[in-house]
Amino acid sequence: MLRVVPLTLAQANDAVTRLHRHHQPVTGHRFSIGAADEHGQLHGAAIVGRPVARAVDQHTTAEVTRLVTDGTPNACSLLYGACARAARAMGFDTIQTYTLASEPGTSLRAAGWVLDGHVRGRSWSTPGRPRTDTHPTEDKHRWVRRLT
Structure with a gap:
């Protein structure tokens, strides 16, 4: 029992x-948590x-920036659900997260989140701001749970 x-x-x-x-x-x-x-x-x-994206209102939207488990059954959906409840209690209107397009999102669906969009993968490096990518640059899915 978790x-x-x-x-x-x-x-x-x-x-x-x-x-x-x-x-x-x-x-x-x-x-x-x-x-x-x-x-x-x-x-x-x-x-x-x-929110990592600058265009998203940081005053009304919270973002799950990392979620990890050791594979224990139901741990992911427990955490996603708890994040949404905590964000609602703090007054946020929306909570969001991103997964790799190759990931199914089963735990997010189980916790009441919905697929909200597809984001094209890209590098954060630009000629004016060179960076070394330390993350996957494949396409991503945006998942959202409305809290209000």
């Missing part, structure tokens, strides 16, 4: 470092922050 527990950003980022397949830890957050068993062992973590 339960939701509060996490510091350092605790959540530690889980990201250990468990995430393709992303690095984040530098900031609004809040982080975990999925722990009855013995207190952490089986997953979610980090919720400001």
